[in-house]
Amino acid sequence: xNTKERILKGSLALFNEEGEARQTAVDIANVLEMSPGxxxxxxxxxxxxxxxxxxxxxxxxxxxxRGARGRITSIExxxxxxxxxxxxxxxxxxxxRNLGEILARYPALAVRFRALLAEQRQTISALLGxxxxxxxxxxxxxxxxxxxxxxxxxxxxxxxMDAVTGAGEEEASLIHKxxxxxxxxxxxxxxxxxxxxxxxxxxxYDTVMEK
Amino acid sequence: xNTKERILKGSLALFNEEGEARQTAVDIANVLEMSPGxxxxxxxxxxxxxxxxxxxxxxxxxxxxRGARGRITSIExxxxxxxxxxxxxxxxxxxxRNLGEILARYPALAVRFRALLAEQRQTISALLGxxxxxxxxxxxxxxxxxxxxxxxxxxxxxxxMDAVTGAGEEEASLIHKxxxxxxxxxxxxxxxxxxxxxxxxxxxYDTVMEK
DNA sequence: GTCTATAAATGGATAGAC
DNA sequence: GTCTATCCATTTATAGAC
Numbered sequence: 001x002n003t004k005e006r007i008l009k010g011s012l013a014l015f016n017e018e019g020e021a022r023q024t025a026v027d028i029a030n031v032l033e034m035s036p037g038x039x040x041x042x043x044x045x046x047x048x049x050x051x052x053x054x055x056x057x058x059x060x061x062x063x064x065x066r067g068a069r070g071r072i073t074s075i076e077x078x079x080x081x082x083x084x085x086x087x088x089x090x091x092x093x094x095x096x097r098n099l100g101e102i103l104a105r106y107p108a109l110a111v112r113f114r115a116l117l118a119e120q121r122q123t124i125s126a127l128l129g130x131x132x133x134x135x136x137x138x139x140x141x142x143x144x145x146x147x148x149x150x151x152x153x154x155x156x157x158x159x160x161m162d163a164v165t166g167a168g169e170e171e172a173s174l175i176h177k178x179x180x181x182x183x184x185x186x187x188x189x190x191x192x193x194x195x196x197x198x199x200x201x202x203x204x205y206d207t208v209m210e211k
Numbered sequence: 212x213n214t215k216e217r218i219l220k221g222s223l224a225l226f227n228e229e230g231e232a233r234q235t236a237v238d239i240a241n242v243l244e245m246s247p248g249x250x251x252x253x254x255x256x257x258x259x260x261x262x263x264x265x266x267x268x269x270x271x272x273x274x275x276x277r278g279a280r281g282r283i284t285s286i287e288x289x290x291x292x293x294x295x296x297x298x299x300x301x302x303x304x305x306x307x308r309n310l311g312e313i314l315a316r317y318p319a320l321a322v323r324f325r326a327l328l329a330e331q332r333q334t335i336s337a338l339l340g341x342x343x344x345x346x347x348x349x350x351x352x353x354x355x356x357x358x359x360x361x362x363x364x365x366x367x368x369x370x371x372m373d374a375v376t377g378a379g380e381e382e383a384s385l386i387h388k389x390x391x392x393x394x395x396x397x398x399x400x401x402x403x404x405x406x407x408x409x410x411x412x413x414x415x416y417d418t419v420m421e422k
Numbered sequence: 423g424t425c426t427a428t429a430a431a432t433g434g435a436t437a438g439a440c
Numbered sequence: 441g442t443c444t445a446t447c448c449a450t451t452t453a454t455a456g457a458c
Contacts, residue, residue, distance in 0.1 A: 003441075021312055024433055038442045040435065100374050101232055101312050114377055140406070142413055146395045150365070156375065157368040163311050164367065166325055184357045188399035195351070202353055214423075235451055249424050251453065424458085431452075440443075 004042050006032060008056070011049045015094035020050070021101060047106060050095075054109055057092045058116055064088055065123045073130055075190075075197045081127075082182060085155070086175045096159040120155065124148050128186070136193040137186070147185065154182050176208050215253050217243060219267070222260045226305035231261070232312060258317060261306075265320055268303045269327055275299055276334045284341055286401075286408045292338075293393055296366065297386045307370040331366065335359050339397070347404040354400065361396050365389070387419050 001009075010032045014023055025046050029039040043049045064085060072081050089096060103110035125148050131137035139147065158178045162169055169177075183201055187194040212220075221243045225234055236257050240250040254260050275296060283292050300307060314321035336359050342348035350358065369389045373380055380388075394412055398405040 019315055021315065025435085026433075035443050036434090037436080037444075041441065045434065097311050100308050100371055103375060104230055104232065110377065113375070117376060140409060143395065146392055149392060150361075150396065153365065153368065153372050154361070157364065157371060160311055160368060160371070161364050164314060164324070165328060166321065181357055181360060184354065185361065185396070198351060236453085237451075246425050247452090248426075248454080252423065256452070426457080427455085429452100429454075432450080434447100434449075436447080437445090438443105439445100440441105 003034075003038070007034075007039065007042055007049065008052055012053055012092070012094070015053075016092075020094045020098050050102065050106065051109065053092065054095065054112070057088075057095065058112060060088055061116060062119065065119050068123055068127065070130075072127055073134060075131070075136060075193070078127060078131070078186075079179065079183060079201065082179045083175065086158070086178055089155070089159070090171060090175065093159050096156065097163045099156070099160070117152065117156070121148055121152055124151050131186075137190055139189055143189065147189070150185050151182055154178070154185070173209065176205060180205050214245075214249070218245075218250065218253055218260065219263055223264055223303070223305070226264075227303075231305045231309050261313065261317065262320065264303065265306065265323070268299075268306065269323060271299055271302075272327060273330065276330050279334055279338065281341075283338055284345060286342070286347060286404070289338060289342070289397075290390065290394060290412065293390045294386065297369070297389055300366070300370070301382060301386065304370050307367065308374045310367070310371070328363065328367070332359055332363055335362050342397075342401075348397070348401055350400055358396065358400070362393055365393050365396070384420065387416060391416050 007028070011023075011028050014028060014031050023046070025039055026036050028046070028049070029036045032039070043052070068081060072078055095102060099113075103113060125144070128137060128139070128144060128148065132139065158174075158181075162174055167174075180201060183197070187198050190197065218239070222234075222239050225239060225242050234257070236250055237247050239257070239260070240247045243250075254263070279292060283289055306313060310324075314324060336355070339348060339350070339355060339359065343350065369385075369392075373385055378385075391412060394408070398409050401408065
């Protein structure tokens with residue numbers, strides 16, 4: 001592994017663990033047992049590291065979003081897809097826990113993240129559309145954009161909520177709860193199929209949570 | 212108005228307008244056309260100012276939460292109460308837009324904010340309970356805590372979402388949309404009464420939004 | 423109470439030796 | 441590529457005059 005990769009890997013771990021805001025370029029160098037000078041040789045500073053990490057995140061997220069198109073039809077598919085999305089996001093939790101701050105500090109990232117949000121919004125909308133076509137989802141006239149926005153918001157701030165409540169919950173458990181919560185946004189609009197899905201998810205949820 | 216009050220009022224305005232993170236003690240002094248020395252005479256620094264502002268916010272929010280007990284019964288009451296809550300929060304938007312960062316920087320505030328969240332959670336739960344007793348709300352067995360959490364999350368991060376999407380929406384319009392969105396979390400669990408309420412709220416929403 | 427001036431602390435960044 | 445040494449900018453905080 002070359003130095004550039006080591007720096008990215010180490011920074012990501014450090015940011016996720018200790019929070020991005022309070023880490024300086026020197027801190028990063030220390031963790032990697034490397035001189036600040038060397039760090040600056042590879043990256044112009046913390047900003048450049050964050051930009052590179054964001055590149056990685058964005059590429060992965062876009063791949064996931066595009067992979068969803070047309071392939072996710074049943075309620076169960078949606079449910080599993082959510083797990084994958086949330087795990088991906090969790091890998092870059094430092095970013096999501098400090099969204100506002102980071103985007104304010106790096107306007108170029110803000111532009112890109114907004115575009116990514118738009119693609120997420122589109123994908124969510126398409127997934128709901130597929131469920132409607134399949135006849136399992138029945139939305140009242142004006143509900144759809146509101147429901148999409150609710151899902152997007154939960155997808156964007158579940159990690160912030162966890163951080164703020166200070167639960168410091170374990171990854172698997174937190175993701176399970178969040179999947180459950182997001183599915184619960186949709187289920188009330190599903191009629192009979194929703195009740196079944198709810199029971200299935202609840203049962204699964206219980207088994208997982210008891211571990 | 213004495214100097215202490217001037218500082219608090221000016222800081223709140225500055226933070227709300229320009230974001231808390233990028234304002235230094237000197238910036239605050241400049242806005243108030245006052246020397247940094249004088250500022251430090253009244254407050255030990257930015258941290259002390261933020262703590263004082265939080266005192267204000269917390270007192271107001273607790274008053275609102277306690278005022279709700281038992282007095283809010285109909286769907287319309289809930290809807291109006293939400294406006295009041297959101298307006299109160301909007302007055303301290305600098306805090307909500309930077310929640311994670313600020314709470315990490317001032318651990319004493321984090322403890323207090325968590326307690327406040329707990330009281331909000333309780334109040335929301337009580338309000339939903341009243342709607343259940345009134346027979347307009349019907350929740351499936353495990354739904355209630357999830358629904359409460361969804362509402363609490365939206366209440367906590369609506370301003371962050373607005374900041375992140377960069378919509379920079381006007382206050383009244385943003386609050387309307389958020390009220391609508393939060394009510395929409397509850398309405399699917401209301402059966403027939405929900406459909407009516409939905410239509411009423413939609414109609415009202417349209418009139419307001421067209422202005 | 424308020425100001426000016428300045429010290430102390432921190433973080434960002436680079437030059438030059440190896 | 442990597443290190444040491446150092447400098448520069450920003451922010452915090454205080455001392456002492458008025």
